[in-house]
Amino acid sequence: xxxTNNTFIGEYAxxxxxxxxxxxxxxxxxxxxxxxxNTFIITRGMDSCVWVYPLIExxxxxxxxxxxxxxxxxxxTFVRNTARYASPSTYDKQxxxxxxxxxxxxxxxxxxxxxxxxxxxxEIWNPSELKRTDNNTIKIDxxxxxxxxxxxxx
Amino acid sequence: xxxTNNTFIGEYAxxxxxxxxxxxxxxxxxxxxxxxxNTFIITRGMDSCVWVYPLIExxxxxxxxxxxxxxxxxxxTFVRNTARYASPSTYDKQxxxxxxxxxxxxxxxxxxxxxxxxxxxxEIWNPSELKRTDNNTIKIDxxxxxxxxxxxxx
DNA sequence: GGAAGTTACCCACAACTACCCACAATCTTA
DNA sequence: TAAGATTGTGGGTAGTTGTGGGTAACTTCC
Numbered sequence: 001x002x003x004t005n006n007t008f009i010g011e012y013a014x015x016x017x018x019x020x021x022x023x024x025x026x027x028x029x030x031x032x033x034x035x036x037x038n039t040f041i042i043t044r045g046m047d048s049c050v051w052v053y054p055l056i057e058x059x060x061x062x063x064x065x066x067x068x069x070x071x072x073x074x075x076x077t078f079v080r081n082t083a084r085y086a087s088p089s090t091y092d093k094q095x096x097x098x099x100x101x102x103x104x105x106x107x108x109x110x111x112x113x114x115x116x117x118x119x120x121x122x123e124i125w126n127p128s129e130l131k132r133t134d135n136n137t138i139k140i141d142x143x144x145x146x147x148x149x150x151x152x153x154x
Numbered sequence: 155x156x157x158t159n160n161t162f163i164g165e166y167a168x169x170x171x172x173x174x175x176x177x178x179x180x181x182x183x184x185x186x187x188x189x190x191x192n193t194f195i196i197t198r199g200m201d202s203c204v205w206v207y208p209l210i211e212x213x214x215x216x217x218x219x220x221x222x223x224x225x226x227x228x229x230x231t232f233v234r235n236t237a238r239y240a241s242p243s244t245y246d247k248q249x250x251x252x253x254x255x256x257x258x259x260x261x262x263x264x265x266x267x268x269x270x271x272x273x274x275x276x277e278i279w280n281p282s283e284l285k286r287t288d289n290n291t292i293k294i295d296x297x298x299x300x301x302x303x304x305x306x307x308x
Numbered sequence: 309g310g311a312a313g314t315t316a317c318c319c320a321c322a323a324c325t326a327c328c329c330a331c332a333a334t335c336t337t338a
Numbered sequence: 339t340a341a342g343a344t345t346g347t348g349g350g351t352a353g354t355t356g357t358g359g360g361t362a363a364c365t366t367c368c
Contacts, residue, residue, distance in 0.1 A: 087164040
């Protein structure tokens with residue numbers, strides 16, 4: 001049973017091995033193989049996690065970045081900070097991607113990791129880090145969800 | 155694993171040797187070889203860094219410069235300063251380019267350098283210089299930065 | 309024209325990465 | 339329930355990548 005086109009949902013628990021490899025959920029692999037040439041773009045997430053984009057999704061971001069002229073100081077900085085932590089990767093014959101030591105450190109990943117579908121990308125978390133982030137966010141602004149209510153008809 | 159067409163992303167740490175040579179990240183080399191005839195245009199960056207364009211990207215800039223009339227003072231100055239520091243270069247059999255002493259001095263490069271993918275070009279930095287520039291820019295105008303992030307929909 | 313300095317090309321080696329194989333655990337199907 | 343297929347995890351190895359240094363060709367300057 002494969003997923004909708006390039007759409008990631010669900011939660012999966014895997015082990016990060018000593019070489020920095022993590023499994024990509026089988027369901028996600030199938031949704032990716034054709035147009036994306038088995039390629040992901042791996043980068044820092046905005047929380048303490050790793051973001052993994054399928055090539056097609058990343059190319060949308062890339063196209064936007066291309067339109068920012070380096071004559072502008074703030075544009076340069078933005079392009080740099082977006083591009084700098086990203087790197088392409090394919091999964092191996094067993095369906096795993098390799099995370100760089102610097103990404104593992106950034107996200108505070110240990111042996112047990114959680115992969116979460118985020119519709120257009122997936123996230124890789126240290127489970128305890130996720131729990132903390134989650135608690136904090138909702139504590140800061142308990143009514144934040146309410147503002148979304150008229151945008152999303154759940 | 156090769157990159158998207160002529161697109162540079164990621165961050166790589168290398169050593170500048172006594173002869174002024176730096177490695178070009180293997181991933182960048184592959185994206186370049188065909189249309190670009192292994193040729194780069196190396197020049198001063200707008201921050202304290204070195205910019206390295208693949209030939210194809212540089213030719214786009216050249217085309218734009220051709221359209222700036224020399225009747226305008228500011229145009230003349232801009233064309234002059236863009237053209238004067240640029241020089242072509244190829245990488246050697248081991249994949250390294252040689253930087254001129256004047257560029258090394260301009261960017262304040264020492265032994266450890268950081269190469270950063272900037273979508274249409276790459277930058278060569280002294281890591282401590284980069285940290286300073288980065289902090290300053292975001293401090294100057296944090297909301298402009300957020301506006302960009304919002305527009306690009308990362 | 310010859311010496312000194314500079315540049316470009318070549319070789320060598322250490323470190324790392326990607327690829328391959330193996331096997332256990334889980335799921336599917338008959 | 340048993341057999342086969344798929345999925346998740348570990349480790350070995352060949353090939354690639356990064357770095358240093360040597361030598362020959364080419365410039366520059368007296």
